[in-house]
Amino acid sequence: MSRNQPQILVVGDVMLDQYTWGTVERISPEAPVLVLRAESEDVRLGGAAGVAALLSALEIRVLIAGVVGDDAPGRLVQRLLAEEASVSCNLCLIDPNRPTTVKERLLGRATHRHPHQLARVDRESCVPLDPELEARFLSRCLDELPGSSTVLISDYGKSICSPRLTAELIQAARKHGIPVLVDPARGVDYERYRSATLIKPNRPQAEAAIGRRIVTCDDAVAAGAELCRRWEFDAAVITLDQDGMALALADGTGECFVTHDREICDVTGAGDTVLAVLGMAIAERQSLGAACRLANNAAGLQVARLGVVPLTRAELQVTGDRRPPDITSGHGPGLNPQTVRKAKLTSLDALMSLVRNMRRRGRRIVLANGCFDLLHAGHVSCLEQAAEQGDVLIVALNSDASVRRQKGPGRPIMSHVERTAMLSALSVVDYVVTFDEDTPEALIQALCPDVLVKGHECRESDIPGRQFIVSRGGRLVLADHLEGPSTTKIIEQIISAGRLAAQVAGRQPPVLSATAKAEG
Numbered sequence: 001m002s003r004n005q006p007q008i009l010v011v012g013d014v015m016l017d018q019y020t021w022g023t024v025e026r027i028s029p030e031a032p033v034l035v036l037r038a039e040s041e042d043v044r045l046g047g048a049a050g051v052a053a054l055l056s057a058l059e060i061r062v063l064i065a066g067v068v069g070d071d072a073p074g075r076l077v078q079r080l081l082a083e084e085a086s087v088s089c090n091l092c093l094i095d096p097n098r099p100t101t102v103k104e105r106l107l108g109r110a111t112h113r114h115p116h117q118l119a120r121v122d123r124e125s126c127v128p129l130d131p132e133l134e135a136r137f138l139s140r141c142l143d144e145l146p147g148s149s150t151v152l153i154s155d156y157g158k159s160i161c162s163p164r165l166t167a168e169l170i171q172a173a174r175k176h177g178i179p180v181l182v183d184p185a186r187g188v189d190y191e192r193y194r195s196a197t198l199i200k201p202n203r204p205q206a207e208a209a210i211g212r213r214i215v216t217c218d219d220a221v222a223a224g225a226e227l228c229r230r231w232e233f234d235a236a237v238i239t240l241d242q243d244g245m246a247l248a249l250a251d252g253t254g255e256c257f258v259t260h261d262r263e264i265c266d267v268t269g270a271g272d273t274v275l276a277v278l279g280m281a282i283a284e285r286q287s288l289g290a291a292c293r294l295a296n297n298a299a300g301l302q303v304a305r306l307g308v309v310p311l312t313r314a315e316l317q318v319t320g321d322r323r324p325p326d327i328t329s330g331h332g333p334g335l336n337p338q339t340v341r342k343a344k345l346t347s348l349d350a351l352m353s354l355v356r357n358m359r360r361r362g363r364r365i366v367l368a369n370g371c372f373d374l375l376h377a378g379h380v381s382c383l384e385q386a387a388e389q390g391d392v393l394i395v396a397l398n399s400d401a402s403v404r405r406q407k408g409p410g411r412p413i414m415s416h417v418e419r420t421a422m423l424s425a426l427s428v429v430d431y432v433v434t435f436d437e438d439t440p441e442a443l444i445q446a447l448c449p450d451v452l453v454k455g456h457e458c459r460e461s462d463i464p465g466r467q468f469i470v471s472r473g474g475r476l477v478l479a480d481h482l483e484g485p486s487t488t489k490i491i492e493q494i495i496s497a498g499r500l501a502a503q504v505a506g507r508q509p510p511v512l513s514a515t516a517k518a519e520g
Contacts, residue, residue, distance in 0.1 A: 005060055007061040008060055014092065016049075016076060016100060019104075019105050020040075022108050022109070043080070046103060051154050051276050051279075052087045054272060060280050062088075064089065069098050070096040074100035077092075095130070098127060099123055101156075104123075134165060150180075151169065155185040157185035170196050179282055181279055182200065201236070201238055203239065209227060214238070220246035220248070221247075221252070244259045257296040344431050346431050348433055348443060351447065352447060355448075364389070366389045368454070369444075373413050383423075387428035397434050398434075444464065452469045453478075458478065
């Protein structure tokens with residue numbers, strides 16, 4: 001992490017998230033409740049600690065200020081912050097009179113594609129801090145202000161962000177010219193946040209604050225402007241769940257940011273992700289509009305996963321806009337490189353990190369590979385079947401050089417950039433990664449997918465990576481054959497059509513290259 005990166009001070013309710021994963025197979029005979037057969041457990045940082053971890057993954061220097069109990073969860077939170085998130089815990093105070101906030105979630109997989117939350121158990125205290133401890137906590141936060149470029153207040157209503165603490169912190173930050181972004185608690189008086197730079201309520205919170213419903217985007221902009229006028233905020237960002245978010249200023253101007261179509265797996269952590277990405281963008285002096293666009297896209301990525309999963313800068317850059325790339329915007333034989341960067345293409349190193357995170361969250365990884373030259377219905381059918389085998393579909397694509405070594409100097413017909421763009425346009429494909437070797441064996445061993453999918457025409461013994469996958473407990477699946485043209489047959493049809501057209505025109509057929517003759 002570069003020391004030139006801005007430092008962000010995160011203040012708020014530190015939590016520990018616990019997850020128990022399993023399978024639901026029956027109803028209990030003791031009561032009308034589901035029986036969860038537990039298979040694995042996981043712990044993650046939550047609340048303000050989760051925001052800090054998200055920022056650290058985005059290569060931002062972070063200080064976390066919070067309070068934990070003198071208990072095992074508190075010690076675990078500090079260890080996770082220091083060892084996994086690389087975040088300093090010097091501003092985390094220990095209160096022996098309160099427990100560390102813990103949220104335990106039970107998640108079960110049944111007939112659905114993803115596990116879903118069955119229940120949540122909270123262990124917490126909302127008793128205000130002892131006045132002496134609060135004063136010490138506030139003093140430490142104020143001492144760190146001059147070295148911070150932005151302050152994020154993550155208030156979950158556990159009494160850490162008291163009216164006194166938030167008001168004095170905001171006033172001091174204003175004097176230093178430091179922006180303060182607030183994710184407010186439910187049901188509190190916004191007077192405690194007066195004069196913050198930006199307030200980020202969700203739709204129900206904003207409705208409660210202004211006393212009326214928010215239905216349309218215009219409603220949200222008007223509500224945000226009212227929040228700004230009432231409590232002297234510079235800006236308000238109201239998150240609107242499936243409708244995206246709205247940015248509003250006190251003068252009534254604003255902008256709406258709509259969501260793109262995504263499968264929602266779990267909304268946990270979406271608000272924390274928005275706060276973290278807004279903080280990052282503002283700390284780096286991006287405009288409010290640019291910050292909201294980036295945060296809106298990041299929230300879309302987060303809700304497609306289970307639990308709070310840190311996002312990397314590479315991932316935000318690659319998948320920040322999940323709309324299919326515009327393949328009509330090409331220049332010459334290839335596509336606009338900017339379009340491809342917005343597609344699902346990623347590097348092996350970045351993908352390995354993503355796969356580790358997704359596997360920890362209980363998601364099944366599926367890999368399919370091939371040249372995918374002249375994408376046709378058989379390819380699409382194979383990929384659709386592959387997507388049904390798990391939760392995340394990765395397509396390993398032969399590079400142009402790799403295709404030439406296998407198919408000859410006349411191939412590929414479509415360049416790597418064009419093939420990537422077409423694969424990225426398929427909704428069933430989550431990521432595309434390129435390999436330059438003759439086979440994807442090394443890539444398969446690096447990613448270790450749970451399922452490897454190939455076309456039905458392949459012989460199992462000839463499939464690269466098969467033995468490795470099976471030895472690791474994974475599965476090989478041969479996709480059902482779809483009657484229709486192959487790439488080679490399509491090329492033959494094109495050549496045949498060219499010959500026929502030449503004959504009709506009364507000319508000699510075109511001279512074919514050695515490669516084309518071999519294909520024909």
